[in-house]
Amino acid sequence: MSNPSLASTNGFKSGSRLERVLRAGHFAVTGELGPPQNADPEVIRKKARLLAGACDAANITDNQTAIVRMSSIGAGILALQEGLEPVIQMTCRDRNRLAMQSDILGAYALGLRNLLCLTGDHQSFGNHPTAKNVHDLDSVQLIQMVAGLRDQHAFQCGDAIKGPEPRFFIGAAANPFGDPFEWRPIRLGKKVKAGADFVQTQLIYNVERFAAFMERVRKLGLHKQVYILAGVGPLKSPGMAKYMRDEVPGLDVPNQFVDRMAAAAEGIDKEDKKGRNEAFRREGIQIAIELVQQMRQIEGVSGVHIMAIEWEEAVRPIVEGAGLFPRPEVTAPTAAEPAVQS
Amino acid sequence: MIVAEQKPLDEIKGLVGDARKVLVVGCGTCVTVCFAGGDKEAGILASSLRMATRIDGTPKDVTHLTVQRQCEWEYIDPIGDSIRQADIVLSIGCGIGVQAIAERYPDKVVVPGLNTTFLGQPSEQGVWEERCAACGSCILGVTGGICPVARCAKQLLNGPCGGSQDGVCEIGKETPCAWQLIYDRLSAQGRLQLIEEILPPKDWSTSRDGGPRRITRQDLRLAAEAAE
Numbered sequence: 001m002s003n004p005s006l007a008s009t010n011g012f013k014s015g016s017r018l019e020r021v022l023r024a025g026h027f028a029v030t031g032e033l034g035p036p037q038n039a040d041p042e043v044i045r046k047k048a049r050l051l052a053g054a055c056d057a058a059n060i061t062d063n064q065t066a067i068v069r070m071s072s073i074g075a076g077i078l079a080l081q082e083g084l085e086p087v088i089q090m091t092c093r094d095r096n097r098l099a100m101q102s103d104i105l106g107a108y109a110l111g112l113r114n115l116l117c118l119t120g121d122h123q124s125f126g127n128h129p130t131a132k133n134v135h136d137l138d139s140v141q142l143i144q145m146v147a148g149l150r151d152q153h154a155f156q157c158g159d160a161i162k163g164p165e166p167r168f169f170i171g172a173a174a175n176p177f178g179d180p181f182e183w184r185p186i187r188l189g190k191k192v193k194a195g196a197d198f199v200q201t202q203l204i205y206n207v208e209r210f211a212a213f214m215e216r217v218r219k220l221g222l223h224k225q226v227y228i229l230a231g232v233g234p235l236k237s238p239g240m241a242k243y244m245r246d247e248v249p250g251l252d253v254p255n256q257f258v259d260r261m262a263a264a265a266e267g268i269d270k271e272d273k274k275g276r277n278e279a280f281r282r283e284g285i286q287i288a289i290e291l292v293q294q295m296r297q298i299e300g301v302s303g304v305h306i307m308a309i310e311w312e313e314a315v316r317p318i319v320e321g322a323g324l325f326p327r328p329e330v331t332a333p334t335a336a337e338p339a340v341q342s
Numbered sequence: 343m344i345v346a347e348q349k350p351l352d353e354i355k356g357l358v359g360d361a362r363k364v365l366v367v368g369c370g371t372c373v374t375v376c377f378a379g380g381d382k383e384a385g386i387l388a389s390s391l392r393m394a395t396r397i398d399g400t401p402k403d404v405t406h407l408t409v410q411r412q413c414e415w416e417y418i419d420p421i422g423d424s425i426r427q428a429d430i431v432l433s434i435g436c437g438i439g440v441q442a443i444a445e446r447y448p449d450k451v452v453v454p455g456l457n458t459t460f461l462g463q464p465s466e467q468g469v470w471e472e473r474c475a476a477c478g479s480c481i482l483g484v485t486g487g488i489c490p491v492a493r494c495a496k497q498l499l500n501g502p503c504g505g506s507q508d509g510v511c512e513i514g515k516e517t518p519c520a521w522q523l524i525y526d527r528l529s530a531q532g533r534l535q536l537i538e539e540i541l542p543p544k545d546w547s548t549s550r551d552g553g554p555r556r557i558t559r560q561d562l563r564l565a566a567e568a569a570e
Contacts, residue, residue: 092496093496097543119496119498119503119504120496121505121512122495122496122505122512122513124495124513125512133496135496135497135498136543136544136546137543138496138497138498138499138500138501139498139500139503140499140500140540141499141500141540141541141542141543144540144542144543145543156543173504174504175504178502178503178504178505178506178507179502179506179507179508179509179519179522180502180506180522180525180526183502183525186534186538187500187502189538190500190538190540193540194540202504249505249506249507249512250504250505250506250507250512
């Protein structure tokens with residue numbers, strides 16, 4: 001192999017742990033880590049220690065919900081130092097194509113290997129609603145650009161990269177319950193065509209509807225071209241379940257889960273807030289375990305993406321409860337390993 | 343049309359400041375049609391200012407006039423005498439009108455009475471909606487005659503994002519999802535294949551990002567000016 005960086009990943013696109021787990025055919029587990037709204041590295045380290053070992057990699061959010069937080073790349077490095085492989089999230093809201101490519105070069109140079117390409121929540125949701133948004137590229141075009149950097153060794157403008165190119169395992173997001181419902185699999189197909197290697201979905205509670213989405217995804221053959229990780233999140237309380245059912249655009253939470261959460265603390269004294277919270281959380285984890293198990297049965301689902309923001313402790317019991325612990329050991333690609341071509 | 347709305351009276355009073363003789367200049371084109379800066383609004387604003395400043399104890403001499411188009415020299419040249427007699431010009435044309443008067447009468451202080459808001463149309467009586475972002479490179483032929491640059495909150499060319507629900511945008515129930523509209527129209531026309539292809543990154547150099555824009559039409563120029 002003449003290209004030195006290709007040789008170093010030995011046929012893998014990026015050589016990331018997540019890529020190796022998926023390529024080996026394991027049912028993958030990713031988590032999520034939200035950076036703090038300050039410059040404290042300990043917050044990241046603590047969360048990373050909770051997630052390391054419980055999942056194969058964890059997304060590091062990028063100014064999630066348009067609230068300023070420690071950068072995804074900076075926090076990702078801290079996570080990596082704690083033994084947690086990060087998936088760097090990058091939104092199109094805050095940077096133009098120059099800033100994105102320079103951050104991608106820097107992130108790769110620092111040892112990061114997974115990149116999730118997102119549109120980004122609108123800034124009106126966040127703490128700087130008067131900010132200007134960028135959206136120079138959209139998420140599909142960002143995927144295309146990251147794939148071009150890796151596979152064409154070229155910047156978005158077409159100029160060749162002289163020297164090592166950034167080789168990321170490229171992620172995309174899909175919301176099976178966004179509208180128009182019929183268009184969602186086609187849009188996913190556009191992301192696959194653009195070069196996505198894996199896809200993480202929005203939180204899924206309506207498994208039946210997700211299965212209908214997956215049926216259409218399979219008809220398009222997309223499950224054979226991209227690894228699909230179904231989004232799962234533990235509910236914390238009946239209030240959260242109701243809020244997500246009624247208020248969050250793009251989420252579909254069936255009533256049965258709201259009812260189950262509400263019933264979880266039956267028989268516990270109303271004054272015993274701690275006891276009730278624990279009961280809610282136990283039920284939330286139990287529901288998440290059941291969801292993971294149901295996702296596993298759906299053809300074309302290659303893993304789960306567990307989103308337990310500000311509740312990182314929940315990931316390990318979910319993974320254990322679903323029979324997915326310990327996570328597989330996959331060896332780092334070495335020169336001796338036979339090259340696998342996709 | 344260019345759609346604008348009047349600034350709050352307090353802000354206008356602040357812009358006018360201590361000037362005693364105020365000339366309100368309306369415009370007879372776009373801002374007349376959107377009821378923001380026509381002759382009627384110029385008259386109402388002038389009398390509001392007169393009343394408000396009288397109540398404040400510093401009465402101003404406020405007069406008004408309206409020209410057919412504030413953005414063309416031929417319409418603002420004839421009002422030179424009125425402008426020269428005023429201490430300050432309060433233009434309620436769009437931002438182009440304000441600048442045209444300021445450029446033609448460089449000694450005069452000219453302040454805006456409107457916020458120029460967008461290029462749009464009345465969608466119903468009393469409601470105006472943005473339609474065009476003047477990006478300089480029209481893609482309406484691909485997107486079913488609905489512009490995602492102007493009408494998608496994130497200017498997505500390969501939408502919709504995950505925030506589209508029940509036909510509305512995540513930013514608010516008043517905002518239709520442009521990509522839902524595009525999907526519906528192309529679907530009804532049997533032309534969805536147009537958006538199955540990835541629309542490539544947009545060349546924003548024709549938009550504001552390329553710097554202030556200018557169009558020169560040699561076929562329309564006067565020989566003398568073209569030779570300069």
